[in-house]
Amino acid sequence: MTDTTQREQRFTRGKDILDAVDGTAGAKVIDALVDVSPELAHQIVAWGFGEIYSRPGLEPRDRQLVTLGMLTALGGAEPQLEVHINASLNVGLTPQQIVEALLHSAVYCGFPRALNATLTAKKVFAERGLLPVH
Amino acid sequence: MTDTTQREQRFTRGKDILDAVDGTAGAKVIDALVDVSPELAHQIVAWGFGEIYSRPGLEPRDRQLVTLGMLTALGGAEPQLEVHINASLNVGLTPQQIVEALLHSAVYCGFPRALNATLTAKKVFAERGLLPVH
Amino acid sequence: MTDTTQREQRFTRGKDILDAVDGTAGAKVIDALVDVSPELAHQIVAWGFGEIYSRPGLEPRDRQLVTLGMLTALGGAEPQLEVHINASLNVGLTPQQIVEALLHSAVYCGFPRALNATLTAKKVFAERGLLPVH
Amino acid sequence: MTDTTQREQRFTRGKDILDAVDGTAGAKVIDALVDVSPELAHQIVAWGFGEIYSRPGLEPRDRQLVTLGMLTALGGAEPQLEVHINASLNVGLTPQQIVEALLHSAVYCGFPRALNATLTAKKVFAERGLLPVH
Amino acid sequence: MTDTTQREQRFTRGKDILDAVDGTAGAKVIDALVDVSPELAHQIVAWGFGEIYSRPGLEPRDRQLVTLGMLTALGGAEPQLEVHINASLNVGLTPQQIVEALLHSAVYCGFPRALNATLTAKKVFAERGLLPVH
Amino acid sequence: MTDTTQREQRFTRGKDILDAVDGTAGAKVIDALVDVSPELAHQIVAWGFGEIYSRPGLEPRDRQLVTLGMLTALGGAEPQLEVHINASLNVGLTPQQIVEALLHSAVYCGFPRALNATLTAKKVFAERGLLPVH
Numbered sequence: 001m002t003d004t005t006q007r008e009q010r011f012t013r014g015k016d017i018l019d020a021v022d023g024t025a026g027a028k029v030i031d032a033l034v035d036v037s038p039e040l041a042h043q044i045v046a047w048g049f050g051e052i053y054s055r056p057g058l059e060p061r062d063r064q065l066v067t068l069g070m071l072t073a074l075g076g077a078e079p080q081l082e083v084h085i086n087a088s089l090n091v092g093l094t095p096q097q098i099v100e101a102l103l104h105s106a107v108y109c110g111f112p113r114a115l116n117a118t119l120t121a122k123k124v125f126a127e128r129g130l131l132p133v134h
Numbered sequence: 135m136t137d138t139t140q141r142e143q144r145f146t147r148g149k150d151i152l153d154a155v156d157g158t159a160g161a162k163v164i165d166a167l168v169d170v171s172p173e174l175a176h177q178i179v180a181w182g183f184g185e186i187y188s189r190p191g192l193e194p195r196d197r198q199l200v201t202l203g204m205l206t207a208l209g210g211a212e213p214q215l216e217v218h219i220n221a222s223l224n225v226g227l228t229p230q231q232i233v234e235a236l237l238h239s240a241v242y243c244g245f246p247r248a249l250n251a252t253l254t255a256k257k258v259f260a261e262r263g264l265l266p267v268h
Numbered sequence: 269m270t271d272t273t274q275r276e277q278r279f280t281r282g283k284d285i286l287d288a289v290d291g292t293a294g295a296k297v298i299d300a301l302v303d304v305s306p307e308l309a310h311q312i313v314a315w316g317f318g319e320i321y322s323r324p325g326l327e328p329r330d331r332q333l334v335t336l337g338m339l340t341a342l343g344g345a346e347p348q349l350e351v352h353i354n355a356s357l358n359v360g361l362t363p364q365q366i367v368e369a370l371l372h373s374a375v376y377c378g379f380p381r382a383l384n385a386t387l388t389a390k391k392v393f394a395e396r397g398l399l400p401v402h
Numbered sequence: 403m404t405d406t407t408q409r410e411q412r413f414t415r416g417k418d419i420l421d422a423v424d425g426t427a428g429a430k431v432i433d434a435l436v437d438v439s440p441e442l443a444h445q446i447v448a449w450g451f452g453e454i455y456s457r458p459g460l461e462p463r464d465r466q467l468v469t470l471g472m473l474t475a476l477g478g479a480e481p482q483l484e485v486h487i488n489a490s491l492n493v494g495l496t497p498q499q500i501v502e503a504l505l506h507s508a509v510y511c512g513f514p515r516a517l518n519a520t521l522t523a524k525k526v527f528a529e530r531g532l533l534p535v536h
Numbered sequence: 537m538t539d540t541t542q543r544e545q546r547f548t549r550g551k552d553i554l555d556a557v558d559g560t561a562g563a564k565v566i567d568a569l570v571d572v573s574p575e576l577a578h579q580i581v582a583w584g585f586g587e588i589y590s591r592p593g594l595e596p597r598d599r600q601l602v603t604l605g606m607l608t609a610l611g612g613a614e615p616q617l618e619v620h621i622n623a624s625l626n627v628g629l630t631p632q633q634i635v636e637a638l639l640h641s642a643v644y645c646g647f648p649r650a651l652n653a654t655l656t657a658k659k660v661f662a663e664r665g666l667l668p669v670h
Numbered sequence: 671m672t673d674t675t676q677r678e679q680r681f682t683r684g685k686d687i688l689d690a691v692d693g694t695a696g697a698k699v700i701d702a703l704v705d706v707s708p709e710l711a712h713q714i715v716a717w718g719f720g721e722i723y724s725r726p727g728l729e730p731r732d733r734q735l736v737t738l739g740m741l742t743a744l745g746g747a748e749p750q751l752e753v754h755i756n757a758s759l760n761v762g763l764t765p766q767q768i769v770e771a772l773l774h775s776a777v778y779c780g781f782p783r784a785l786n787a788t789l790t791a792k793k794v795f796a797e798r799g800l801l802p803v804h
Binding site: 029032033034035036037039040043044048071074075076077079080 | 477478501504505508512513514515516517518520521523524527533534535
């Protein structure tokens, strides 16, 4: 099997997982990179999803909980948080659980990070007709 | 006294301080949360303001100086910085002192953080008719 | 009921949860604060645990997954990460799941944060006789 | 020589370097500060460029490589990253090298920081007619 | 006046302020740099203290309040925080005010940053015989 | 070719580059992970070095300049900075250039980050008999 074939296979495996987790939001990020850094697009898909997300040791919903925590703490990652709040809903977390996780973040990251993340969640929930959250 | 009454009392105590410090800007943040995370709104008010801001050990203007330093250093907290530059003016800091504090931040956080914070201050000062700062 | 009694009740409620989640590691942090900032100790317990951790909307193990993500992303929070890797084990996450969550963090925070967190986990696992992780 | 003259000389020296490195983008930042914090503008120019950038120990292109790394890692510094991706092109880095440096950042800062930086580069390259990057 | 003389004068002016604010702790940092980066030592003194700290627009105690906020929020800056908690005491802030400022930081940066900063304050207070803080 | 063979090949390719860039320091990090997260070790080597470092678009010395900037800006990454200051020397950067890059970081990240990074460089230079830096 050639290197090129291996590379394509790894991309394909990652793309299937990306689509399952992130839906169309993931594909949009990949498309936005095509004329500036196709290699970054490739690595997000082939490595991030194909090699890490694909591992069996942690349930998809658990991966999203960890990811919500990281993206909230990093700050300035609202576009990625938007993708992953969608992903969290896609893999079975409820709006209530997401909102609770972001409230929990206030304890460790402070209110500004919790606020920015919660207002990003509000935007996603509005687009999906999930407001108000009770 | 019931738990619910206690909870309401704590919110009311915090709300009075929030309004005194942040004016209408604080209330807007609270309103934005009502349909997505009313608990986060409650905790910002009842805990952040009712329990921490209400403590006598540090003057309101001193609390805003510390807060300006933190929000500048965190980065990505421009919406909160906007609220707290307004708050700083409300509790008696002058535009000159605010600008000087943000210049000082260049020493510890570097120019990008100082720049983003100063341009946020410019926006607030413009809205309040406080430009130019001499 | 007096304010002092309410305050003590809130502390007691939080302390029970802190002990259940963090074991002796949490109590050590609280003890270290007693002569410098007893109020910070009080707020960690009464608010962090009594008001946020006590909420039913997210399972204890899910709270630790979010917390592992946040502490890894923050950086410089290794002492807290040590407490919460212990806490994660206490509430039912396996060493394998913790290690997988920290591997996952490489995708969002990069290798240095993932490395520091994983070596902190190694220290905790060694103390608890849980090495090697298979 | 008076203090004022020294101050003006230091500004002039820095301004020449700022213009050479950042082109009109640097001047715009300085202009935006004139009515809010002329001292911050002065210090960016006189100190940042006049004293640090002017030093001979590191080639201008090498300074931009370090700067790209820092601004990507900081997060929330997209406006400054935009200026410095332009600067990187001005001092001889190619779009391919810039894109490669930002891909490299994924290893140390994770994909969200790499993504935000790469999409900022895309914006700059589009304005300068440099897309697609091959 | 030659460039070298100007440079020495700027250093001397900064050194006087550094000594007044940071006492021997500042001098130790400068000494540690002498064989690796004398220029960084020079710039901290001549620029940080000679040009920024020396400005009249903000009282020394106010500069330290902003600085405490920034160093707490940055994380990983415990050595600098140690210097500046000493500096805060030198310019008239009380241990109670410092502890209160660090408690306040929990609202904006979360408990891990507040904890690390408070335990750094504890170390400084212990060295100066200021424990317990009442 | 089996998946296992591919995986081993990718590791081997990365290990050669890791050894060339990081020398024994890289190998020590990998060894430290073997009983806690062999997969993290694998991914650092096979992906970080085998897939990203191995790319031809940026010279090894340029990759280290970007990396120095990122690790300085991240904060709390001193162990990794130590490895990469060694790596920077291994691929041809001089102590003077490294020190200059870290001085440059003061402009973008502030003095605390520049100080921590420079004192880490001092430690590495001392171990390699490269002090004082002139």
